[in-house]
Amino acid sequence: MNSKNQYLLLFTGKEWWHQLSAEQIQEVIDQSKEWYGKLVATGKVKASQALARESATITGSGKNTRVFSDGPFAESKEALGGFLLLEAASLDEAIAIAKQSPSLLHGTTIDVRPLSDDCPLDFRARQLGIKGRMVEQLATA
């Protein structure tokens, strides 16, 4: 699979739906279904998930391992809300798709990140003059 044609859309925002009435929420659901439905019909959607509003963050290792648990998030907390993995011909196309997401109207920001064939370690490896790939091509779903 050519990772270069794949882009990850990461949706970050607060729980903006709490500010809306039931009718407004239904309207956004309908708009989102339409946007998403059209996208699925093009065959460009490889994966998508909403994320639950709780998290754990792990740092350190061995005796220094720390787990910071959070959740349920406060409504005002900016957090990663979900992702969409798309197939697109270019970053510009992925951006054009992201721009049509109804969530943008409610303060969500969308990071558009190309998938990489290289592990981030390869970046450092090149700085060190190490030739070849550090990690074999990772499999994807």
Next chain:
Amino acid sequence: MLIFRGTDWYKGLSAEEMQQVGDKWMAWFKGLMDSGKAVAGNPLEREGKIVGKNRVVSDGPFAESKETIGGYFLLKVNSMDEALVIAKDCPGLPYGIRVEVRPVAGECPLVEKLRNEAELASA
């Protein structure tokens, strides 16, 4: 979902450490895929764009940062606890990588809100 945050943790690694971490990471990921506990994993390019308010597109602040996302795994496990145990094995942790563990949602939060309001209204 495991979200790997940080683009500076591997900056100071020597060539030997690089190889060790790379080997360990590959073994970790392969083991998870083979056992069916991971269904996908991908690193992300260091570039990208952000679409924000009024659909304005800006360059990502992807300079070295502890928060920038470098990649992700999608796990299939039975509980948050199980995901945490797996996350603690991340070979980047001794060097300062941060692993965010997020459960995927059973349903869209907007749909959940409507359902809750309907339940309250009919209670």
